Amino acid sequence: MALLIRVYALLIHGLMVAFVAGNVVLRGDNIFMSFDDVEANFTPKIKGSGENGVLYLADPIDACSPLKNRVVGDSNSPFVLIIKGICSFDDKVRNAQNAGYKAAIIYDCEDSIPLVEMRGTPDGIKIHSVFISKTSGKMLKEYIDRSDVETWILSNSENRPLSIKVVSFLALLAVVVGMATCLHGRNIIHERFIVSRVQEFHGMSRSLVKAMQSMRFTNVLEDNCTSSACAICLEDYSTGEKLRILPCHHMFHAICVDSWLTSWRTFCPVCKRDARTTINIPPASESTPLLSSDFQSPSSSILMSSLAKSLPVPTV
Template identity: 35%
Template sequence: MIRGQCNFSYKIQNAQAAGYDAAIVYALRKKSPLIYMTYPEGANVPAFYVTLETGAYLKEHARGEAGECCIFPLSYAWNKHVEKIIVWGMLLLFVISIPLLFWFARKLYPIDSPRRHRPEQTRQLPRSTVNALPSFVFSSVTSVRCHGRETLCSICLEDYREGENLRVLPCRHEFHSSCVDSWLIRWGTFCPVCRHEIRRSTSNEGNEQVHVSG
């Protein structure tokens, strides 16, 4: 309530009679000095006298038709802000930690696969089997006519030279002997161009030889 012509006791009595739980009286002019209010007999509601600036602030922030006003200290508002930051931060950390846990779990405990437990020799050819594959000496005159049109090694990507030893796989692809021998012994049992399985071809040839001899 703004300070007017009536005295403070009358204002407090009117506020209590109207059913209010407290009375706040603010000054009529700016920079008005605070004065003591006389408290009337029979008044049970608390009463306060504040400056014009404080009264205007309270009136501006009043909520609802009844004029209730909820103003929290800055520390309370700051604590609520910090609380929200902490909650959202923990939620974000939880969301990020799930894929990280899966990633570390896969690193520490790799998923078993049949290929992982295959014997080493199943992914390599014995040197004796590799040496048994046909080979020939490259000649620019006869090799193209007899063996095909390949003039470079698909492994090292270098042209064949006169006198170099070439290895022919069952799929008819040709390579430098040193290149394809290293590939078959160390890395795989198939042709690096068409991925034809060398073991299948060599085993079939062996079965045919046994059948003929029988």
């Protein structure tokens, strides 16, 4: 059950990831954020599964002059965060490229809605660049220079059909897992209920039942206790069949009443008197109530019907 719930939670998380609106994604341990962006019209388009790297802050932050914090050696796919203003977008991106950065994320210096498209001349520009809002830029600044957090720039269009398929599959899988979780939980509750009911009932021992009187059926007696049919399986008695006599003097097929007393209830199916008693009980008559005042069971008729269906039918 716990495993199913965990899987379901992971699927819900997958759906949340698949439905993100933005193409700039920040991902790390217990961190997942996405931001809306607009790709520059003068830089190479992002293809495939996107680009990722560690985010750094430009120095100077507007990148309108050569950056002082250049990439040294084989850095881990560095991205640079730049603020809008002072100079053109393409100048900022060229300075980031000359400093060795793989991509430039430029954020607005004003609270503008919607995001503007970055325009410029593409001459010599080989790195990617996107534009995000002022609020998104402030949030990204809190995660700069952290190697344990990845910044992703995803494709705007090429992955969209795949994303739709992934979302559809995850949604279907989430529904299936949810239904399986509900069914599994219901089965567990049902099993626990059955076990509790079984544990509550303590039937008579087989040795005690076998010690009761028995006889071979010959014909119907005139004692109001022996009829022509067993009250449990409702089958007529056949000559020579073994009948069990309960302390209340009612008689049944031995196989029927033995199963009743050991597996279902410990009272007579007819008069409801406790079959475990050793007190001499007078034979029943027309004035004997079918349900005694000292024991009543509203479920006895259901139990008798269930037992009649489960017991083998005596043969002639």
